[in-house]
Amino acid sequence: MLPRGLKSIILLVVLLLISLGVYLSPLRVHVPYDLLPSVxxxxITHLVLFQFKEDASSSAVRDATARMLQLKDNCVHPTSGTPYIVSAKGGKDNSPEGLQGGITHAFVVEFSSASDRDYYVKEDPVHMAFVKSIEGLVTKAVVVDFADGIY
Structure with missing residues (x-):
């Protein structure tokens, strides 16, 4: 049988260790991206980089870039019937670094969740029609998505 004072000290130490473990656990646990629930x-930030064909007319490029930005208002959620893209911006490359690799235009599109992004990429009929409409204008497209702070 342990003395009463020693029991209290052991209990206090155990509680402190548990508390410390709970406090530090988010700093120590690495969960692979594909195992994270989308919520x-x-x-989700969706980066889209285009290299328009050299022979594409400036009016065709302006039209395509305007339509890319209009997706924010034209793409509607399948259940709510309302636009679901949080923000969209973009423009023509103007970097002095010379590291564009042929990319001429960049766009940043934000979604509130991975499921909204997934619908946009895989199913949204407005987005799918846009992608099809620029096939003859674009030489190269690069798309990178990320969730801020997940490395």
Whole structure:
């Protein structure tokens, strides 16, 4: 039988260790991206980079870029019937670094969740029609998505 004072000290130490473990666990646990539930990721940033064909007319490029930005208002959620793209911006490359690799235009599109992004990429008929409409104008497209703070 342990003395009463020693029991209290042991209990206090155990509780402190448990508390410390709970406090530090988010700093130590690495969960691979593909195992994270989409709601845990939070907002998704969707980067789209285009290299328009050299022979594409400036009016065709302007039209395509305007339509790309209009997707924010034209793409509607399948259940709510309301636009679901949080924000969209983009423009023509103007970097002095010379590291574009042929990319001429960049766009940043934000979704509130991975499921919204997934619908946009895989199913949204407005987005799918846009992608099809620029096939003859674009030489190269690069798309990178990320959730801020998940490495």
């Amino acid at each position: 845990a990721m939070g907002p």
